[in-house]
Amino acid sequence: MSISAFNRLSRTRLAAVGSAVAAGAVALTCAVGTGTAEAATPTPTTYTVKAGDTLASIARHEHIPGGWKTLAGANHIASPYLIKPGEVLKLSASAKTTAAKSGAINATTVADTTSTVSYPNNLDGWIRNALAIMQQNGIPGSYDGIYRNVMRESSGNPNAVNNWDSNAAAGTPSEGLLQVIQPTFNAYHVPGTSWNLTDPVANITAACNYAYHVYGSIDNVNGPY
Incomplete structure (x- = not known):
């Protein structure tokens, strides 16, 4: 059965230094002196x-730190990295990092590997670019798994x-490197990629996201799907 057949399936508030907090007729003044330790908010050690x-x-x-790979390792989750609602994941003591300075929580900056790496505009580059985006989004898959399915579905032609x-x-033809129909592309589109169905990287990542949810990974697809 081809992919086209399956494709039809379609927190914490910080009081400012020196601020007064009224409690009935009593006013409590919050002041933090140099060298005075602030009460720390307990860091969650699990996540449901x-x-x-x-x-x-x-x-x-x-x-x-380390993203989804750290979580997978801490909880002994192997490929295809499936998790279910209600499952309790362990967060290591050093996993969640927060900082509060002058009453403000510092934002965590996440590096985008795709913005610092240049990929060639060919099948090899499209696959490697897609793999980088998939890694950031916890979507499993390998170069060989993607390449094998691309060659079977489109022979590497992004406009197929x-x-x-x-x-x-029915008016929704299968298109692109991994032959995806528009409704499936819309449902499994990966943030940060183009909304153009035949964009090579967007097509690959959406198809791999679909395969992740249906088969566990694009690597598990060894024939028409």
């Missing part, structure tokens, strides 16, 4: 998975279109 969560989104929200099957007859 909610619907729609991925290891990558949890890592970003909880400011986990299937105009003869039932999806085409």
